């Protein structure tokens with residue numbers, strides 16, 4: 097069984113794949129929206145602190161558990177910490193399963209908007225078009241939603257099917273440079289716009305009077321989501337690292353790149369939106385307002401070279417989403433491969449199609465399908481999470497990732513021996529700046545206390561979805 101496991105071909109291949117997992121809809125869809133909602137500056141600063149104080153140490157912990165055991169989430173936790181810890185791995189696999197099932201739906205929207213914007217670039221932006229109405233029409237069109245999410249699921253399965261090196265690593269190597277290139281073009285264009293000064297001030301000038309306590313928790317929760325932590329994705333990717341590759345260096349690069357991309361994407365979007373004050377209301381109304389309602393139009397009315405950059409932007413969203421969905425499917429598939437001895441081809445197809453059954457529920461959440469569009473478990477009043485999609489997203493972001501992350505901090509900080517973790521992190525591959533004692537302090541105290549605070553806040557009913 098183990099001799100069939102893949103390996104990354106090089107350190108760069110691994111870093112690109114893991115960075116691809118981290119960079120996704122979290123950076124392009126969630127982060128700009130929650131930064132907007134939480135009034136920028138101070139929220140961004142708190143988010144950066146969470147990334148360094150909680151995200152980075154947990155990233156190292158997950159990768160070390162993977163590299164040490166060379167097993168996927170369930171097997172790795174069992175071997176590194178103890179048999180009972182397989183449950184935490186299973187929790188992660190379940191989390192990956194649910195997250196993938198609805199993530200694909202938003203990823204599908206990027207395909208729709210790519211096709212639409214390409215059409216506008218060729219034929220001109222329709223003068224009377226209401227992009228809000230367009231969004232409503234596409235998201236409530238059941239057939240279209242099923243088609244888009246099916247297309248995206250097939251793309252994901254096709255990558256994972258070919259394995260670690262020939263599938264995941266190859267696609268990450270190809271797509272990440274394209275993604276960076278598109279983002280740089282967009283940034284240059286956005287910085288030339290009149291709104292860029294306002295955007296930069298909003299994002300980088302902290303005003304703590306504007307930050308509510310719920311914003312602190314939201315920043316912490318998002319640091320898990322955006323770095324793909326708390327559910328074993330990084331354990332799984334770490335299990336394909338060779339012992340000669342440094343976990344510490346890789347973690348630092350992944351975290352820096354993911355953070356940089358989230359900030360750059362936010363600068364781009366806010367610069368564009370600042371150019372059109374009448375759009376601001378739309379942007380604040382819902383999580384999709386900026387990405388799928390305001391931006392499509394602004395590319396054609398405000399952005400320099402927007403007719404070219406518009407379609408490219410949705411290519412960027414699709415590529416970022418795909419390099420994340422493939423890591424989610426890999427968590428589920430590698431569990432089936434490693435723990436149940438099923439071969440990769442069969443495991444991938446089986447897991448991919450089972451997940452798709454649940455994607456159907458998520459895809460139909462925006463149509464008038466009883467229960468799927470109206471079910472209600474979380475939130476009250478204006479904060480109610482209505483429908484399957486919102487319920488699944490709330491459950492994953494607010495319950496599953498924080499609890500999984502908490503368990504991983506305990507595993508690495510308190511249940512594994514000092515020798516075991518030091519042997520992985522403090523070995524000859526560690527860079528000179530790394531201080532094992534500092535990592536141990538963060539993973540034993542800072543991270544679990546911070547994450548424990550989120551969980552308690554969730555239980556007390558603070559909403560940070």
Ligand code: PHE
Pocket residue numbers: 117118119120121122123195320321322323324325327329420421423424
């Ligand atoms: N990090 C991804 C994003 O920001 C989401 C993700 C979470 C992917 C967990 C894999 C595992 O979009």
